[in-house]
Amino acid sequence: MSEVTQIMVGKYRIGVIGLKKTIADLGKTHINKSDSEVEAELINRISKNNYIAPNLRKDFGKALLTKFKRAHGIDSEENNLQTNADFPDIRVLGPGCSQCNKMESLVIEVLNEINLAASVEHITDIKEIAQYGVMGTPALVINSKVVWVGSVPSKAKLKALLESDASETKC
Known part of the structure; x- marks a missing residue:
């Protein structure tokens, strides 16, 4: 991996x-x-x-x-890139099992389909996962809120979760 x-x-x-x-x-x-x-x-x-x-x-x-x-030790100015995009922070929680990896792939696939920019991170550290208070994996966190635990959601459900959260972040 x-x-x-x-x-x-x-x-x-x-x-x-x-x-x-x-x-x-x-x-x-x-x-x-x-x-x-x-x-x-x-x-x-x-x-x-x-x-x-x-x-x-x-x-x-x-x-x-x-x-x-x-x-490569090439001198360059620090790039403090700023963007006006207000996009969700998505975290897939899980130790790296097939179901967790499947959820991560599905998240990326759906993001591509709905053309939504997002920060996607797969957290595999058990201690960090425990901080979210989830009792099962895989789990999905959008903007620090646990929205799914224990299985991989259907593509339609994941799409609804992402689109719902995207509309909430653009208030």
Whole structure:
């Protein structure tokens, strides 16, 4: 299973699968390329295993480029990216079992279908999961509120949960 690295896109912390490996691999071929070429290739490779909302691709790319530059000791200004997007913070709670992974994949699939930008993180640490007070996994947390526990919701139910929460966050 690939490692998840947290990055900041604006004021949101987002988990990215396989970022460290991608940055290391790109360092071998793109270290002397332009920022735009590196950014485009980072987005291309990272989007294969991660959801990147279309309206956040630019900010996401800049955040990835910053990580790339830091990893390879390239001087750059700190990017304190800000975005006007007000999107939900989604957390899948579970130790990494097949059901938990299924829920995470389903969340990303539904987000793509409804074109909703969101911060998605899969929390596998038992102590951190316990802080949410859930007695079963997988569990789904949207904006710090536990909304589902103990099974993977149907696609229709998950879509309703995400759309409901999205409309609440845009008051």
